[in-house]
Structure formats: structure tokens, C-alpha cells
Amino acid sequence: METFLIRLLQFILAISLLVLLHEGGHMFFAKLFGVRVEKFFVFFDVSIGKWKGKLFSWKPKKDDTEYGMGWLPLGGYCKISGMIDESFDTEQMKKAPEPWEFRTKPAWQRLLIMIGGVLVNFVLALFIYSMIMFTWGDTYFKVSDMKMGMRFNADAKALGFHDHDVMLGTDQGPFREYANVNGDFFRQIAQAKRVDVLRNGKKVSIKLPGDMDMLPMIKTRPFFAEPYIPAQVDSVMKGTPADKAGIKAGDVIKSINGKPVSTWSDVNYQTGVLNDVMAVKNTHKDSVMARTVVLAVQHKGETKIDTMKVLMTPDLKLGVYQSTLATYYKPVEEHYSFFESFPAGIKHGWGVLRGYIGNFRYLASADGAKSLGGFGAIGSLFPPYWDWYMFWSMTAFLSIILAFMNILPIPALDGGHVVFLLYEMITRRKPSEKFMVRAEYIGITLLIILMVFANLNDILRWLHIM
Incomplete structure (x- = not known):
């Protein structure tokens, strides 16, 4: 609340x-x-x-x-x-x-x-x-600095991408950061006719059509591409299922219920599968069975794999903090004087506008219409804590x-x-x-219809119908 x-x-x-x-x-x-x-x-x-x-x-x-x-x-x-x-x-x-x-x-x-x-x-x-x-500067993780590369979904692999490919750039220029509010990373790939990657120390060029649909890239789970972040535990909260099972900081999760996982994206995907199972469980006994998972964990500094049963919380949490990009990479930090901040801010704002206009064309598709959100979707963009930078x-x-x-x-x-x-x-x-x-x-009738449709989407998402 x-x-x-x-x-x-x-x-x-x-x-x-x-x-x-x-x-x-x-x-x-x-x-x-x-x-x-x-x-x-x-x-x-x-x-x-x-x-x-x-x-x-x-x-x-x-x-x-x-x-x-x-x-x-x-x-x-x-x-x-x-x-x-x-x-x-x-x-x-x-x-x-x-x-x-x-x-x-x-x-x-x-x-x-x-x-x-x-x-x-x-x-x-x-x-x-x-x-x-001027106040906070600009901090981001440069894509080409991610030496573990990316994790790609089946659609990306069908185009020629391999897990651990380090993304360098496209025929439009080098990549800057992985993701931001306007999705430049995915838009650059969607519009590219060539993507350059570093694979096993060698530069490889992958040919693309140049007019790909960006929407499936960001709506499909797992994503078209996302940074490869090992399923390594950053820290464990006291009294949680992970703490009771003996999981420690630095441990790596290898599988969930026999399904191999190597990244936190894999872990989150398997948790999503469990969430779907939980949605149809009607009794407490069934719920407990669904929440009881078998984890294969490699403890820090050890080579053997430890298998354990863990009862997850009702909202399917283990009680661990995941490792992040900051665990493995140093961010790029750019700072500006008062007068330098204006051209930098205008450039950034223009990029956000250009990206939003680019995304607007997807609303004509069925998936784009489903992605429309009302007041709930807009409100959820704000963090659940007070942060002036985010605000x-x-x-x-x-x-x-x-x-x-x-x-x-x-x-x-x-x-x-x-x-x-x-x-x-x-x-x-x-x-x-x-x-x-x-x-x-x-005009007002059209706006009311659009508003009702967008807020109905929020309700359907909240009910897990869409």
C-alpha cells in the first residue's frame, strides 16, 4: 500500500x-x-x-x-x-x-x-x-564494454547471433547503452542492415533486413537480446527461503526443477512459468507443491553442485538480491558544467522525442494496441520509492x-x-x-474511447488476462 x-x-x-x-x-x-x-x-x-x-x-x-x-x-x-x-x-x-x-x-x-x-x-x-x-550527469553501461556479451532468444539466433556475442554497432554507428526509456538499442538493430559483433575475439558482421519490427523484440520473453548476467547471488536476505536453504552470496543457481539456467533472465523466466502454474492452483496444498522447487546450486569456491528443496514465498521469491551489470562492469560517467548541460540536455531530449515518434507507428498493430496503457501504466513508470532523479x-x-x-x-x-x-x-x-x-x-468522443481502451488494458494486465 x-x-x-x-x-x-x-x-x-x-x-x-x-x-x-x-x-x-x-x-x-x-x-x-x-x-x-x-x-x-x-x-x-x-x-x-x-x-x-x-x-x-x-x-x-x-x-x-x-x-x-x-x-x-x-x-x-x-x-x-x-x-x-x-x-x-x-x-x-x-x-x-x-x-x-x-x-x-x-x-x-x-x-x-x-x-x-x-x-x-x-x-x-x-x-x-x-x-x-547538470545535477547528476549521465551514467550508463556502454554496450561494447560488456565482455560477457549478450544472451539472445531463438529469433535472434535464427538471424545469426550467438550467446556471448559482444555488440559493437551497426551500419548506423556504434551502440551506446543497452536500454533506455525510448529503446534506442532495439530500434538501432531493427533498422540495421548490418550488425557488428565481437565473437571469440574476432569481429563478425551479421546481415539484417533493415526493416524489422521492433515490437516483438521488446515484448517477447526472453527479450531479443539482453546483457549476459550470470545467475550469481549478490546477497541473501535473512530469514528468507534462500537463507534457510543455506544459499550464500556468490553462489550460482544452475537449474530450477531440472530446467538448466545460466542467467538471471533464465531464472526469471522459470519463475514466470511457476507463476502461471500458481494461477490455476485452488488449494493451499497445491500452492505449496507449486512453490516447492528443486534448485541446483554451485556454492562459491566449489566445483560440485548441491541439490536442495526450497519452499518459495507465496509471491515466488527466494529472498536473494540478483547480481547486476554493476557487479561486473564499470559504468561510464559523464559530468557537465552549467552551460555544458544545456546542449547535452537538448540532445538527450531530442533523442527521446525521436524515439517516441518512432515507437508511435507500432500502435497501428494489434500488439501495439495491447501495449497502450492508462493511468495505471503511467503511474507504474515511477519507482516505488521517492527518488528525485527518477521523478x-x-x-x-x-x-x-x-x-x-x-x-x-x-x-x-x-x-x-x-x-x-x-x-x-x-x-x-x-x-x-x-x-x-x-x-x-x-474529437472528444475519440479521446474518451481511447482513454477507456487504454485503462481497460491496465485492468486486463492487472487481472493477468492480457
């Missing part, structure tokens, strides 16, 4: 900040051009009966804007006079146009007002990434997502309004108010 609340707090704080600044971007340009902003709300103040849906609000003296917070945490809005938006205030549009209204302003001013939120989100993301570079990294990432999604040419989003404004600027004709209202209804 505690980890859930920590994640929830981080999620709400990040979303509130992003929505506040996004809507602030619209309001800044609106007030800059003399357009009246009637309401500025973080979250939606949806009315229920006589309740207006406001948690609180206030209106400063000599200001036309009411500021407040609604109860529905699905975003926020900035109600601009003389504009058809999600408020559907058509009564106002029937009145004679006023000089302070959005509809009376030149098209170029209206365009800046509409892209103000997206612009703020892009700049915010780049600024946060820059400050992350700001995820906030910057969400800021880029919010900017990109809002600029899509969908009615009801900023991008939809931008399309209509560009049409007006090119043809010198405004779309009719009737058309704009219908487009807004269609």
Missing part, C-alpha cells in the same frame, strides 16, 4: 505540474494578445447535480480570470473567450464578437495561442533534462509525451485547432462554427 501511495503522489505531482504549465502556455499568449481568459483550472471541474465540481477557486481583483482546481484529474483547461473548446459554450458564440475574444484576433495570434501549451511542454522537457545533466526524468518524459500527443491533428486537441487555423490562413476562409462544434464533439 505504501509503494502505491508513493507512486500515486509522484504521478499526481508530475501531472499537476505539466498541466499547470501547459495551460499556462495558452494563457500567456492569450493575455499577451489581449484575449480574455475566463477560467484557468488544473483538473476538470465536472459538475454533479448542484455541485459545480470545484475543489477551490478564486478570482483576483482587476482580473477577468477565475483560477481553481477541479476534482477530476484528467488534465486541465484554460477557457478562452470567443473560442469553441471542450466547454462547448455556444451561447457565447451567438453574441456579437468582442475585441477581447479569440475569434476576433488575427490568425497568426490565434495560432500562437493554440501552440503555446505544446511549446511550453517541449521547452520544459529540454530544461529538465538539462538540469538533470524528474519521468516528468520530462511525460512532458514530451503530452506535447507530442497534443499536437496530433485530432479535433479537441491543440493539433486539431492548429490544422483548422492553417486551413484558414491558406484559404482565407474560416471553418463554420457549426463544423467546429461537430469536430470538437467527434
